Amino acid sequence: MSLKSERRGIHVDQSELLCKKGCGYYGNPAWQGFCSKCWREEYHKARQKQIQEDWELAERLQREEEEAFASSQSSQGAQSLTFSKFEEKKTNEKTRKVTTVKRFFSASSRVGSKKAEIQEAKAPSPSINRQTSIETDRVSKEFIEFLKTFHKTGQEVYKQTKLFLEAMHYKRDLSIEEQSECTQDFYQNVAERMQTRGKVPPEKVEKIMDHIEKYIMTRLYKHVFCPETTDDEKKDLTIQKRIRALHWVTPQMLCVPVNEEIPEVSDMVVKAITDIIEMDSKRVPRDKLACVTRCSKHVFSAIKVTKNEPASADDFLPTLIYIVLKGNPPRLQSNIQYVTRFCNPSRLMTGEDGYYFTNLCCAVAFIEKLDAQSLNLSQEDFDRYMSGQTSPRKQESENWSPDACLGVRQMYKNLDLLSQLNERQERIMSEAKKLEKDLIDWTDGIAKEVQDIVEKCPLEIKPPNQSLAAIDSENVENDKLPPPLQPQVYAG
Amino acid sequence: MAAAGGGGSGAAAGRAYSFKVVLLGEGCVGKTSLVLRYCENKFNDKHITTLQASFLTKKLNIGGKRVNLAIWDTAGQERFHALGPIYYRDSNGAILVYDITDEDSFQKVKNWVKELRKMLGNEICLCIVGNKIDLEKERHVSIQEAESYAESVGAKHYHTSAKQNKGIEELFLDLCKRMIETAQVDERAKGNGSSPPGAARRGVQIIDDEPQVQSGGGGCCSSG
Numbered sequence: 176m177s178l179k180s181e182r183r184g185i186h187v188d189q190s191e192l193l194c195k196k197g198c199g200y201y202g203n204p205a206w207q208g209f210c211s212k213c214w215r216e217e218y219h220k221a222r223q224k225q226i227q228e229d230w231e232l233a234e235r236l237q238r239e240e241e242e243a244f245a246s247s248q249s250s251q252g253a254q255s256l257t258f259s260k261f262e263e264k265k266t267n268e269k270t271r272k273v274t275t276v277k278r279f280f281s282a283s284s285r286v287g288s289k290k291a292e293i294q295e296a297k298a299p300s301p302s303i304n305r306q307t308s309i310e311t312d313r314v315s316k317e318f319i320e321f322l323k324t325f326h327k328t329g330q331e332v333y334k335q336t337k338l339f340l341e342a343m344h345y346k347r348d349l350s351i352e353e354q355s356e357c358t359q360d361f362y363q364n365v366a367e368r369m370q371t372r373g374k375v376p377p378e379k380v381e382k383i384m385d386h387i388e389k390y391i392m393t394r395l396y397k398h399v400f401c402p403e404t405t406d407d408e409k410k411d412l413t414i415q416k417r418i419r420a421l422h423w424v425t426p427q428m429l430c431v432p433v434n435e436e437i438p439e440v441s442d443m444v445v446k447a448i449t450d451i452i453e454m455d456s457k458r459v460p461r462d463k464l465a466c467v468t469r470c471s472k473h474v475f476s477a478i479k480v481t482k483n484e485p486a487s488a489d490d491f492l493p494t495l496i497y498i499v500l501k502g503n504p505p506r507l508q509s510n511i512q513y514v515t516r517f518c519n520p521s522r523l524m525t526g527e528d529g530y531y532f533t534n535l536c537c538a539v540a541f542i543e544k545l546d547a548q549s550l551n552l553s554q555e556d557f558d559r560y561m562s563g564q565t566s567p568r569k570q571e572s573e574n575w576s577p578d579a580c581l582g583v584r585q586m587y588k589n590l591d592l593l594s595q596l597n598e599r600q601e602r603i604m605s606e607a608k609k610l611e612k613d614l615i616d617w618t619d620g621i622a623k624e625v626q627d628i629v630e631k632c633p634l635e636i637k638p639p640n641q642s643l644a645a646i647d648s649e650n651v652e653n654d655k656l657p658p659p660l661q662p663q664v665y666a667g
Numbered sequence: 668m669a670a671a672g673g674g675g676s677g678a679a680a681g682r683a684y685s686f687k688v689v690l691l692g693e694g695c696v697g698k699t700s701l702v703l704r705y706c707e708n709k710f711n712d713k714h715i716t717t718l719q720a721s722f723l724t725k726k727l728n729i730g731g732k733r734v735n736l737a738i739w740d741t742a743g744q745e746r747f748h749a750l751g752p753i754y755y756r757d758s759n760g761a762i763l764v765y766d767i768t769d770e771d772s773f774q775k776v777k778n779w780v781k782e783l784r785k786m787l788g789n790e791i792c793l794c795i796v797g798n799k800i801d802l803e804k805e806r807h808v809s810i811q812e813a814e815s816y817a818e819s820v821g822a823k824h825y826h827t828s829a830k831q832n833k834g835i836e837e838l839f840l841d842l843c844k845r846m847i848e849t850a851q852v853d854e855r856a857k858g859n860g861s862s863p864p865g866a867a868r869r870g871v872q873i874i875d876d877e878p879q880v881q882s883g884g885g886g887c888c889s890s891g
Binding site (some may be wrong): 377472476478479484486489491492527530533536540541549 | 683687690694698699703715717718719720721722724737739740741742743744746747749750753754757
């Protein structure tokens with residue numbers, strides 16, 4: 176406005192028209208009085224500053240959030256946090272080059288010296304925070320709530336977990352084995368730290384470890400479950416096809432000690448199948464393990480009801496194999512690999528869950544290598560069943576396995592009825608033919624008899640009666656009759 | 668057993684060893700009866716409380732050292748033989764059971780020993796167990812043969828009867844003691860820094876623990 180009025184005025188100072196920067200070019204009110212070149216420079220500077228400010232704001236917010244968390248736990252939190260922040264920067268810088276997380280925990284005296292690099296490394300951290308979904312948010316909240324009950328240790332654990340997640344963010348390009356190794360190291364280090372420094376009793380350590388696993392694996396799941404860099408998916412498909420090809424395997428062949436004709440047992444079998452299928456829907460390795468355990472418990476119940484004694488491994492493994500064959504759980508290999516790579520090892524190696532999981536691995540290994548011998552079949556039978564030429568169920572339709580579902584049972588029943596009907600129809604047809612033949616024979620017989628009788632007493636045809644024959648010659652008195660009328664022609 | 672109570676509650680240095688023990692043996696040698704007798708002290712009993720006898724745990728106190736024993740039963744049928752390595756991976760001990768009335772089952776034990784030594788080396792404590800000594804009359808595997816074989820492969824030999832509850836406590840107690848020794852040797856080796864730190868991860872888990880309050884004497888194995 177002011178510029179305009181000035182222009183309207185009589186006297187306009189030359190300098191007022193020039194670029195504000197004094198570069199000698201004319202300025203333009205649209206560029207806030209700068210010339211085009213200077214404006215561009217100025218504009219960029221301003222934008223850079225804005226971005227910088229935004230970063231700082233984000234940083235501050237994050238710090239506040241953490242501080243709030245810390246102060247709610249202990250009074251001296253703030254002090255250690257500033258250090259943690261610092262340490263975080265330092266480690267961030269480091270982990271970009273170093274492939275192991277262990278460095279986190281070594282109290283290195285070498286303090287981050289290159290500020291520029293720190294600044295750079297810091298940048299992606301908010302982006303990790305941002306990509307949380309509703310579920311991960313919920314899990315995070317639970318995790319923080321849970322850790323609050325452990326005061327100082329909880330705070331420490333939270334810090335370490337955060338650092339680990341950020342480190343993992345940079346390791347996405349590494350092979351899955353290396354990522355698994357890092358995770359396992361992390362589990363071990365956190366647990367050790369809690370025990371030695373925090374003096375946390377083992378039961379509590381176990382509980383905290385469970386929560387840590389839940390927290391980190393909910394976040395990492397997307398990147399480390401069935402990753403593209405491995406052939407997990409191919410293996411999934413192979414085992415799936417294999418199980419489909421083995422659809423004909425009966426419980427008898429596997430010597431499964433489960434009698435599914437008992438309704439309670441078949442109920443258990445269905446539940447076990449549901450559990451093993453459900454495994455795929457879980458994100459956390461421990462939850463997946465829990466599904467396997469539930470499945471196993473149902474298998475044990477089924478065996479117990481059938482045999483009325485506690486199940487040994489000799490009973491359990493065949494039954495589990497049978498359940499896997501019937502259920503054909505989705506992404507079986509991926510799930511097994513994922514649990515093996517990312518589950519807390521102490522749980523996987525010695526606990527009850529570990530035992531059931533090992534059995535599941537055995538079941539899969541058995542299914543992969545299964546041959547005629549392992550089912551007590553002859554090679555020819557096995558080949559025929561595999562190629563789908565025959566099915567053992569058709570052959571012995573009377574005692575077909577009770578595992579077939581209702582529809583299939585009905586179908587077999589109907590097929591049976593149809594074949595019976597067919598048989599009856601054929602019988603009717605043949606009887607009808609017989610009847611027809613009988614009828615023909617009978618008519619023939621009758622005809623023959625008639626013939627015979629006719630031959631025995633031939634029908635004599637007597638010569639015609641003379642008097643009757645002379646009926647025309649009787650006209651002897653014709654001449655006595657008046658002559659027939661003659662047509663007469665009248666003239667006119 | 669008396670020895671199990673040992674140092675008892677006095678030992679405050681709270682360390683609990685966790686051991687995994689696999690149970691190997693052919694179908695009908697009585698593996699299940701053996702562990703059920705050990706963990707539940709029951710034999711062919713209708714009142715057995717566990718749903719299953721394939722994974723059982725037992726807490727022990729041996730000379731003040733607390734031990735958590737996890738006993739893994741394995742499927743003994745021939746068709747599952749190839750799956751053995753999946754089961755006995757990372758185990759601290761193996762109990763190889765045969766039936767003294769069944770020559771074949773002893774042969775099977777020999778196969779397993781060979782396999783275990785090949786796969787796990789000398790880190791695993793082996794126990795060869797001749798079960799069913801209540802059927803002494805029908806014995807088909809000679810005591811001398813079995814014992815000298817066990818010695819030749821660095822295993823200990825035991826005679827048990829699950830039915831009469833003979834020799835079972837001794838077997839497990841002895842095994843635990845040996846596993847503790849092995850673990851201690853390992854620890855010392857680790858202390859010297861001779862083994863890489865990662866190696867211990869999947870092996871024995873040594874957990875610090877609060878001192879367990881134990882009623883002195885019998886410990887957990889108060890069978891009798």
